[in-house]
Amino acid sequence: MTSGFLRVAIVLGLISAIGPFAIDMYLPALPTIGADLGASPLAVQMSLVVVFLSFAVGPLFVGPLADIYGRKPVLYGGLVVFALASVGAALAPDVEWLIFFRLLQGLGSSTGMVVPRAVVRDLHTGAEATKLMSLLMLVFSVSPILAPLTGSFIIEAFGWRAVFWAVTIAAVLAFFLLMFGLKETRPAARRGGSSFAVAWAGYKLLSVHRTFVGLSLIGGLGVASFFVYLANSSFIIINHYGMSPSAYSLLFSVNAVSFFAVSQISGWLTERYGLSRVVRFAVVGFAAAMLAGWAVMAAGFASLAVMCVTLFVGYGFLGLVIPTTSVLAMEEHGEIAGTAAALMGTLHMVTGVVAMIVAGVFANDRPLPMMTGIAVCAGLALLLTLLTLKREPGRQAVAAAE
Known part of the structure; x- marks a missing residue:
């Protein structure tokens, strides 16, 4: 490096x-x-x-x-x-x-x-x-x-x-x-054809591009699961489980460490197996962890330990989902990379805000509504992955492996 x-x-x-x-x-x-x-x-x-x-x-x-x-x-x-x-x-x-x-x-x-x-x-x-x-x-x-x-x-x-x-x-x-x-990465010679008219045309093109929208929404559902956690976790951990604010900050940090530590192997995995396969693996792991944790808590085992382990494992897999879906979604759109990144960011934020608002309707300072919202986001991400990548020819994976 x-x-x-x-x-x-x-x-x-x-x-x-x-x-x-x-x-x-x-x-x-x-x-x-x-x-x-x-x-x-x-x-x-x-x-x-x-x-x-x-x-x-x-x-x-x-x-x-x-x-x-x-x-x-x-x-x-x-x-x-x-x-x-x-x-x-x-x-x-x-x-x-x-x-x-x-x-x-x-x-x-x-x-x-x-x-x-x-x-x-x-x-x-x-x-x-x-x-x-x-x-x-x-x-x-x-x-x-x-x-x-x-x-x-x-x-x-x-x-x-x-x-x-x-x-x-x-x-x-x-x-x-x-x-x-940092040096400028888009010099004047590459900006000649750029304009707001081109950008809006790019948004129109990207908005009907099945793979781009699908991958952006998969990442957005991952972001949404974290927004649900962000909006509700302090009330649950402090009020319901009786932990101190400093203990809450520590638990918050542990999940972040899981996310970012696992994300560091995404490059190695992509080089070895290709982007599409890593995306599938990561989303399956993310959904499996969150759905299993939700099922255990819904069965009555709603302890803090169960919730913490579920989130630690699930957000570890999410550390693979976010970078790989972002790269794969933009792979074919280098000439309008700024426009593509903008639309992806908007889709992530809109998905997250909608999930946060919907989850807020059912919030009651208890863990199960929050975990239900997170599990729904994870399940939808898995479904969307199966629909988005089921006919992918694997061109990006082959190129990445080469």
Whole structure:
């Protein structure tokens, strides 16, 4: 592995992590923010919901811009918007202004969802792309592993507004890392045919491309299962099982470690067996773990240990699902990689938000409704995999193996 390969993974991983870091650090502050600003729980939760909504909408515009103007200018713009919005959120006098600046934060950080995937496709395909994607995810893993604990410490020591000052500093550091650590991967010579008209045509083409949509939704259902866990796990582990917030943060981190550790072998598996076979294997393992865990808990064995083991194993397999489906979905769309990455990001976010809302209707601070939502996502991912890849000729797998 070359130093340049690792440098690109570090830069892209840190840029990708800024938006999620701002979410994960922020979660422990929600009750405090409501008390400080005199806002209802629903109003405070809206400051979180608008971030996910901007993650869903922002990529549709970010992708074409990255194809038209290049990768780095769009990343620069996103980091500047994110940093300014973070300053605004830190100084927000009421919850309405906080919601507004959180919306801008989400729009700025949506560049980190889209452009790094396009950069990976600019540089590599097949097994090499999967290796780079998995390395990017390893760096990205700093968010769910460290952010909850870091956020709790910052909030206790300096108050909730300090969270936004912290992510402002992170955005500034990412700006300079981008400046000196990454070359433009879409030079002017390759942008000649790019425009918003071409982008919308690309969206139309991709939206009826069975394999692209299927693979994007498989990844989206994996993301959705994690969104269901994200929205409900703190209430279940703290309120139902009686664990402390610090213990919850530790369990949250353990699942993240499982996800990102297993993702690191995705490149090796792809090189050896091909993308399509690895996707099938990963989704089957993900679905089997989550459905088996749900069945055990539905039978009355709803202990914390059963839930933790199920999630640890299931999210380990998900660590293979996300990078491989992302690479395989974009394999044939190099000329519109930014547009493809944007639509994929939107499909992931929309699927996740819908699952989170539906699961929220049935939530009751007990583990079974959450595990049911996760199992449904896993089962649908398996069904979609069987439908999407059943007639694949294996061309990508052969190319990757070669």
